[in-house]
Amino acid sequence: MASIQEPKFPLRLLVDKEKNRVVVAESKSDLVDILFSFLTLPLGTIIRLVSNNQHDHIHEINDQPQDTFGCIHNLYKSVENFSDGVFWNNICKTMLLRPRNPCEALCKKLKLNLDDSESTKYFMCGRCNRGSDWFLSTFVGASCCYCGKLMDKEMKLHGDFGEEGLGDGVFVKKGSLYLIFDDLKVLQNSPGNSVQQLLQLGYKNLNKFKQISLNVGLKEILDLLKQSLISNSPLTDIFLANKECKKMHRFSPKQGPKVEKWTNIKLKLMVRKSKKKILYAEAEGDFVDFLLSFLTTPIGSILEQLDGDFSLRSMENLHKSVKEFNPSWLIKPLLGNPLPNPKVASQFGCKKQPLINIYEEKTPSYWYGKGVVKNHICYSNVNGVISKKKSGVKNPEAMKLFDPRSAYGRTESALGFVKRPSLFVVWDDLQVTPLANSSSISFLHKMNVSLDDLEEHVVSIGETEALNLLGASLVSSKEALTEGLFHLLLRPKEEDSD
Known part of the structure; x- marks a missing residue:
């Protein structure tokens, strides 16, 4: 059997010969579509793709050790190391490590989809017949809320045309060339x-330039994804192996007014006085769910919320390009362009979200029937069919959707990814340690810090504080809590005593 050949994309570089730097590249729409798709990728997907790409290729860019953006990878690694008992069920862990792309169908x-996650599938219980109470899951491995057995009867979604091509590109129009500058x-x-x-x-003039033509494949595109978050010159870094990649700017927290109490999450901070830094935070489920939701949020949505306040390098330029793109060059269905601010996929969001402008997709309604309706004619199906449209199935009955973020699998009781009650330690570099059945005495002993060097503070995490934490997690390599929250401890105490 012949293997499927990896697609390649032509790219013509205009290079400054003296500085050995890419000035601009010309590309067809297929490659630009892929670059723009970066913005739809949840952070957890980006971390997984970049990490796998580094592991698969021994030779690193510029022969340097693996670079990471911020310390968000520590959060991802913590989830990998969590036992399944931390979560309501094993599905929650998979959701965080392989989050769903809200623009999956697009x-x-x-021509080359970077996100290798499985397409959404639909499952019912093949044993229960509850009359009007039909449960549906979009997750593999869900247990029926009635009989407790595995929901393993896979169903085809009637009227799902997600895999049909648009014929004229994905995000931008075909038939034209596009300019991609070194900073994306x-x-x-x-x-x-x-x-x-x-x-x-x-x-x-053009005297200083030379032209280089090459073909770009998966490895180079994944390298671009990584460099777009840590460099101002990803094209030069990848294609010319220029070793002058500059380091990230230091993080500076955003100042803002206090927010209404209903959006706040209380957080206990332990400060090491001699170092003037936050050693760790003692957190309950709401705060940990908020942190974990970073992994399920598309980078485009994150950039929209940060609004240029924190440096995410060339990815910000890509995001700005999408926002400023002439609508006439976009595919017609995308005139209501989702790329600048893609929503979190349905059922993958934080239930108690202090970032009030990050939205989860509305959960669709699903209908079960004993046949399909086409052109007002009913066609029976003994196995039954499901549809997002009530008019699409014969004798439609509303379905209840399984939600993993619940102890009972029911959407109305969903709380978040981790069990309640629960207690965690969140370290300054965003490593997270569950404290279930852990000895606090042993914990303090392992820290090897003088007790009189420790000082406890309680802070409220509202929208501004949440934005600072999100920004710090992406640009601070080791001290996300300190850089995102330590300035709160310098406020007059009466501010936080309300």
């Missing part, structure tokens, strides 16, 4: 755009 049309700014290809941008970069 990304399946890409993307523009429509035109002589005017080229001249204007080259003049802004200080070039008055």
Whole structure:
């Protein structure tokens, strides 16, 4: 059997010969579609893809040790190391390690879909017949809320046309070339755009340039994904192996007004006075769920919330390019463009979310029937069918959706990913340790810190504090809690005593 050949994408580079730097590249729409799809990827997916790419290739960019962006990878690693008993069920752990892409149907049309997660499937219990109470799960391994048996009867969703191609590209129009600058700014290809941008970069003629033509594959695109988060020059880093990649700017927390109490989450901080840093936070389920929800949130949505306040390098330029793109160059169904602010996939969000502008997709309604309806004609099906449209099935009955974020699997009782009550230690670098059945005396002994060097503080995490934590997790390599929250401890005490 012949193996499926990995697609390659032509790319023409304009290189500054003296500085050995890529100035601009020309590309067809297929590669630009893939670059724009970066914005739909949840953070957990990005961490997994980048990590796997590094493990698969011994040679690293610039022959340097593996680089990471911020310390969000410690959060991902903590989830990997959690026992299943930390969560309501084993599905929650999988949701965090392999979060669902909210633009899954669109990304399946890409010539190369970076997200290798399984497509959404639908399951019912093959044993129960509850009359009007039909339960449906979009997760493999869910247990029936009635009989407790595995929901293993896979159903085809009637009227699901997600895999049909649009025929004219995915995000941008086919048949044109696009300009991709070294910092991942993307523009429509035109002589005017080229001249204007080259003049802004200080070039008055083309004498300093040489052209390089190459083909780009999966390895290079995954390298671009990684470098887009840590570098201002990902094209140069990848294709010219330039060793002058600059380090990330230091994090500076955003200041803002206090928010209404209903959005707040209380957090106990333990400060090491001699170092003037937060050693760890003692947190309950709501705060840990909030942190874990970073992994299920698309990077485009995160950039929209951070609004340029924290440096995420070239990924910010890609995000800005999408926002400023001429709508006439986008695919017609995307004129209501989801890329700048993609929602969190349904059932993958934080139930108590202090980031009030991060939204979870509305959970669809599902209907069960004994046949399908096409052109007002009913066709029977002994196994039954499901549809998102009530009019799509014969004798429709509303279905109840299984939600993993619940002790009982019911949407109305969903709380979050981790069990309640629960207690965790969140370290400064975002490693998370469950404290179930752990001795506090042994814990203090292992820290090897003088007790009189410790000081306890209680803070409220509202929207501004949540944004600072999110930003710090992405740009601070070791001290996310300190860089995101320590400034709160410098406030006059009466501010937090309300």
